[in-house]
Amino acid sequence: MQLVVARIGRAHGIKGEVTVEVRTDEPEARLAPGAVLATDPASTGPLTIETGRVHSGRLLLRFEGVRDRTAAEALRNTLLIAEVDPAELPEEEDEYYDHQLMDLDVVTKDGAEVGRITEISHLPSQDLFIVERPDGSEVMIPFVESIVTEIDLEEQRAVIDPPPGLIDDQAEIASSRDAAEDEDEGAGAGADGDRP
Structure with a gap:
């Protein structure tokens, strides 16, 4: 099952980082370095997360192959989609x-x-x-x-x-x-x- 886990926002800095609007309760698992995510539009991906960090309360990601502001800005408004096992349940009971x-x-x-x-x-x-x-x-x-x-x-x-x-x-x-x-x-x- 595919679930939208984030939406890419604007570019941050000049080295290819982007802000993301998180749409998952488990960003540390779904948006971790090494995660390969499908995209909407599909032609943009798949994208592999290279690094992630929090800056001023916002999550910043850098993807493999995205090295400058122009490439990062081209990803704006792309949805990031993770493949999730439908039987998987959240860690907390409620x-x-x-x-x-x-x-x-x-x-x-x-x-x-x-x-x-x-x-x-x-x-x-x-x-x-x-x-x-x-x-x-x-x-x-x-x-x-x-x-x-x-x-x-x-x-x-x-x-x-x-x-x-x-x-x-x-x-x-x-x-x-x-x-x-x-x-x-x-x-x-x-x-x-x-x-x-």
Whole structure:
């Protein structure tokens, strides 16, 4: 099975290094020196990682045969694809690979159907399930323990306990600014009434 593990960004320096947007939870294994990766577009690869290092919080890679900025810049926006055994599981018990979560049915803890996971978005703060609802609309569900309470791979479903407003229009809207304005209006009416 092929999985996208990174996207090449812009060139870094003049010696062929590139920044990469990591799309795997195991970059130390998937993006290690010596790894041979397929690419999209296919004509760009395969690429063999020669070196890797972290600089200012970003992963920088250099590939065999890429020696200057021009060659590195030509790789920009290329997807890096690793061959992964479908039976392989993450090291941690409560972790999952994207391919395990794709197409899972999403239901609430009460059993109400929400939809099907069609995409997983990896953001800096958390991952999001993009869920296609039966009517064709989409809803984004944060993949956090307080909301996604169970992943059942045998039953092919994810059970969620959504807060109000996440999957419906029942959001409870309250802000401290609104409360402060209400208090000011009440105080202002009282003061105006006391004037002679």
